[in-house]
Amino acid sequence: MNDLLKKLVEAPGVSGREEMIRKLISQEMKPLVDELKVDVMGNLIGHRKPGKAKGPSMMIAAHMDQIGFYVRHVDEKKGFIRFVTAGGFDPKTLVAQRVVVHGKKDLNGVIGTKPVHIMTDEEKRRPVKLEQLYIDIGLPGKKTKELVAPGDPITLVGDFREVGDCWCSRAMDDRVGVYVMIEALRKVAASRKAHRVDLYTVATVQEEVGLRGALAATFGIEPQIGIALDVTLACDVPGVGEHEEISRFGKGAAISILNGSLISNPLLVEKFKATAVKHKIPFQMDILPRGGTDAGAMQRAKTGCAAITISIPSRYIHSTVEMVHKKDVKACIDLVAAFILDESSGSYIPSLK
């Protein structure tokens, strides 16, 4: 079992309402950094100062928000709740899921639809639409109205499980990235070696609704190097061609060449590859045609920075059974820690001169 990762995926934090998860990360990060603060958007920013020889500033970002919903409307008569989404969903993954409505108190609920028995043939054929779904908390309308109001956040239930060589849960995107960031920091702290980079570790908000927190945090920090830690697709599953796999389970840390929000700085890509080779850390290359990461915002903030994403391969992204392989998680921690501690990363500012 992995107690910290379990705690991280279990703490609620729908985009825009990250207060609970921020509290937990704050406790974990505090002993590992010199300073810790929260900016106005809610990004949690740790600062670990360099040794005597100061190198470039480096910002590492992992988003702490998770996909979820907000209450839109409560049916006064029957108590059913309609919702809007925060983040991208495949509606078919939502049918018959359990949820928690974070109203005046936490309320268990389920996402309901019309039973198959009373569907017309036409309805059976048509894919389910988000607008058809509703939440049932098993209470009458009046009681529901007392406890739940528009704007209350809602999270999906998906218990943390060890599955074979993997960990599986809701919100693995991107609590596993936060976990990698904390554990890499812990490794750096334990090494007792002074690093040259001026290091900022940021648990960002509102990534799932458009990289919003990272943009504001990067404006404040103005790093020269930006590294996002996030999940990438592992489509090494039945029915997908080899050329569409993107990444594979158990093959190591995924060094991102490009995704839907950024083309990584090519010199940083080379630098990360060289670091992995030097320290014998397993790695694979990652090209994600769609979907973005915080590095996309970091690259474009102010006058820009050299940015890259280091990804953790994940199956079943944006569902309640997001899965990661233990070996890949370890490789990501080792790679990020090695990059921070690397002597040459201190004097290394990638440019395209």
Ligand SMILES: [Zn+2]
């Ligand atoms: Zn993510």
